[in-house]
Amino acid sequence: MTKKVLLALLTTLVLAGAAITHTVRAMAERPDRQQADASVLVDRSGGVRLDEPGRLVFRNTAPGPDHGKVASVSLADPAGPRRISGLSCDRFYLSAGTGLCLATAPGPLPSAVAVFVDKELREVKRVELAGIPNRAKLSPDGKMGAWTTFVTGDSYSQSGTFSTRTGIMDRDQDQLYSNIEGIPLLVAGERHHAEDVNYWGVTFTRDNKRFYATVATGGRTHLVVADYDAWEAKTVRENAECPSLSPDGTRLAFKKRVSTDNARPWREHVLDLATMTETPLAETRSVDDQAVWLDPRTLAYSLPNERGGSDVWAVPADGSGAPRLLVASGSSPASD
Amino acid sequence: MYIASARSGPSEVDGKRQGRVAGNVLALGAVSLVTDISSEMVTAVLPLYLVLGLGFSPLQFGVLDGLYSGVTALVRVFGGNLADRGQRRKLVAGVGYGISAAAKLGLVAAAGSATALGLVLAADRTGKGLRTAPRDALISLSSNPDTLGRAFGVHRAMDTVGAFLGPLAAFLLLWMVAGGYDTVFFVSSCFAVLGVVLLGLFVTDQRGPMPPSKAVSLRSAFGLLRDKGFRRICGWAVLLGLVTVGDAFVYLLLQRRLDIAPEYFAILPLGTAGVYLLLAVPMGRLADRFGRWRVFLAGHASLLVAYVLLVGAADGVLLLVTSLAAHGIFYACTDGVLMAAAGPLLPAELKTSGMALLQTGQALAKLFSSVLFGAAWTLWGMGTAVTLALVALAAATLAAGLFGRISR
Known part of the structure; x- marks a missing residue:
């Protein structure tokens, strides 16, 4: 018996050692603990402001202590040196001089914060969230904020439960919908009840009266349009995720599932809302992002790179041309 | 502890x-x-x-x-x-x-x-x-x-x-x-x-004498159902499984009723698990003393209490505490207790086969009920679905109490 106990203790020690070694090594590989990437040029002369015209703001993903910080480059020379702020986010968006920063909150249970910041990146409002940050977006006037997190806490007792949580905040009214999944929903004209309804990827119209989003239920994803004041939503078409309204509100960029290959399931499209015709964009790589409109003709989005990080790319919104690299080692592009 | x-x-x-x-x-x-x-x-x-x-x-x-x-x-x-x-x-x-x-x-x-x-x-x-x-x-x-x-x-x-x-x-x-x-x-x-x-x-095998070559087969495993006592316990367990709503729905209902802040939603199942782990042993002892089948049924009665609370019998902190407690008691009274009830009914050489049969029947019943409940929710909405589940569980528990005499 003592021999067995000794053997068990020994095994426990070896396994604990292996587990700890693996964890410590993985912690050391965190991008923010790496040496700063010398090939990434940094402009330390100025800070990041959200009201400066001609700048592209993004999340810096270059390895080094500034990993995850909000940064900006000149739109005229996006490959040029970047200015880096002190604000860390997992997802960032900017509109009308206001920023929305979605960040992981420290703690053993997955939780996050959505932080509204002013033009100097100072915090003006903070909302505590559950889950892992995924999408963040502001209305064109910066007054409405929306975010999506992934939640999996339900899995203590039942495997396979998975859900998204999408919140909307009206900053002027100080009104918060922490989870919009209770919004009355019409699917193909019929009132829909289901426990498996999940929303993600909100985008607002210019007048803040309506928003588009993705809803998943019963094994399908739909594009929905919702009336904010009447608080009801209806499906528009199937298989259109992470919508993003063009500045003039006439077109909607979205990702469409075009392949069952999980390595590259998406293709970014643009939907003309007047004719309801969709156009595949010249980007043939799988874009898993809520694209942003840099101007009425150009979309920007991030794609994973070979270094384990991501780059920001741009592509014409009419299906012509070819994608071009905007910023190496960046994500969450946004510009006013 | x-x-x-x-x-x-x-x-x-x-x-x-x-x-x-x-x-x-x-x-x-x-x-x-x-x-x-x-x-x-x-x-x-x-x-x-x-x-x-x-x-x-x-x-x-x-x-x-x-x-x-x-x-x-x-x-x-x-x-x-x-x-x-x-x-x-x-x-x-x-x-x-x-x-x-x-x-x-x-x-x-x-x-x-x-x-x-x-x-x-x-x-x-x-x-x-x-x-x-x-x-x-x-x-x-x-x-x-x-x-x-x-x-x-x-x-x-x-x-x-x-x-x-x-x-x-x-x-x-x-x-x-x-x-x-x-x-x-x-x-x-x-x-x-x-x-x-x-x-x-540290685990020692419990090996009986090798059974004769034909004594243990898939056929003889299903043959266990010919035994009246075991057939009854399987039948009632499957029936009660069919009227048990999946855990995820319980937490979802609780969250809807109480408008629980999302960051605390993940903690709800810990409430059930906590009550379960505290009461598993006492309920097991109770089952040994007063009858395992009785405790198994009492567990379902406790689940019934949880459903009644969820459809509106309580609100606020009271709802949260009592429904999670009732849900945890349900687990403490049913999960291990059912196996303890079935164990003595099974011959040693077919012990594993019988338990596998019972667990499988129960698991499939629960899976089926989850699908049914999800469909009811989709068709008629949350309130009607829960009321239906409540009525079904009440009827099944009552029937099992009246007619389901399982002798040891």
Whole structure:
């Protein structure tokens, strides 16, 4: 018996050692603990402001202590040196001089914060969230904020439960919908009840009266349009995720599932809302992002790179041309 | 805390009369504890890994998961029978634990290939299906039939401690290593390996004489249903399983009713688990003293109370505390107690087969009821669906109480 106990203790020690070694090594590989990437040029002369015209703001993903910080480059020379702020986010968006920063909150249970910041990146409002940050977006006037997190806490007792949580905040009214999944929903004209309804990827119209989003239920994803004041939503078409309204509100960029290959399931499209015709964009790589409109003709989005990080790319919104690299080692592009 | 007191006995008199919980049960409890840490670590982060790490759609994940529930059911009956046939319960359980441990490492190796990942997950479920019935048969064969309820209570309490710690460990790791799913899987596999080692070192097999070559077969396993007592217990367990709403729905209802802030939603299942692990042993003892079937039915009555509270009998903190307590009591009164009730009805040479049959029937019934409840929710809305479930559960519990006399 003592021999067995000794053997068990020994095994426990070896396994604990292996587990700890693996964890410590993985912690050391965190991008923010790496040496700063010398090939990434940094402009330390100025800070990041959200009201400066001609700048592209993004999340810096270059390895080094500034990993995850909000940064900006000149739109005229996006490959040029970047200015880096002190604000860390997992997802960032900017509109009308206001920023929305979605960040992981420290703690053993997955939780996050959505932080509204002013033009100097100072915090003006903070909302505590559950889950892992995924999408963040502001209305064109910066007054409405929306975010999506992934939640999996339900899995203590039942495997396979998975859900998204999408919140909307009206900053002027100080009104918060922490989870919009209770919004009355019409699917193909019929009132829909289901426990498996999940929303993600909100985008607002210019007048803040309506928003588009993705809803998943019963094994399908739909594009929905919702009336904010009447608080009801209806499906528009199937298989259109992470919508993003063009500045003039006439077109909607979205990702469409075009392949069952999980390595590259998406293709970014643009939907003309007047004719309801969709156009595949010249980007043939799988874009898993809520694209942003840099101007009425150009979309920007991030794609994973070979270094384990991501780059920001741009592509014409009419299906012509070819994608071009905007910023190496960046994500969450946004510009006013 | 009850684990410790169960070993020493709350009073010496009690301890002497009932004897101690068998070392084998404690060993199996320890194996389950570390194995549950391992498997719950993976369960907690797998959806995130598939969707955020690999770009699966949440819908694909649901399909993938449903598929494997079927696999488990089939494997369980077959594995249980195999264990009886060779009187090798420890070996079959060990193979099950081993396959699952290998699958945890396979998750790292599969690295995003949907096919490989599908195979790995199927292997993991196969392992789980293989080990459950031989493990429960070992608990049953290692224990004094008079204190079987307590033995299962001790095992389930230890098991639940593991289920409690697993997700916490996983999220802690994910917090320390951002995006570190590989780390979670690796650490999980370390726990799984420890479980296999503990099983090998400390669990003794309970091998009866080799049965005659034709005595144990799939046919004879299903033949167990010819026994009136066992057939009844299976029938009622399946019927009650059919009217039991899945846990996820209970938490969802609670969240809707109370408008619980999302950041606290994840903590709800901990309430159930906490009550379950505290009461598993006392309820097992109660079952030994006053009848296991009675306690099993009382558990369903407690679930009924939870449903009544959920449809509107209480509100606020009272609703939260009482419904979670009732839900936890339901588990403490039913999960291990059912196995303890069935154990003495089964001949030793077919112990594993019988338990596998019962567990499979119950699992399929619960799966089916989840689908039904989901459909009812979709068709008629939340309120009607819960009311229907409540009426069905009340009717089934009452019927089982009136007509379901199960003798020991």
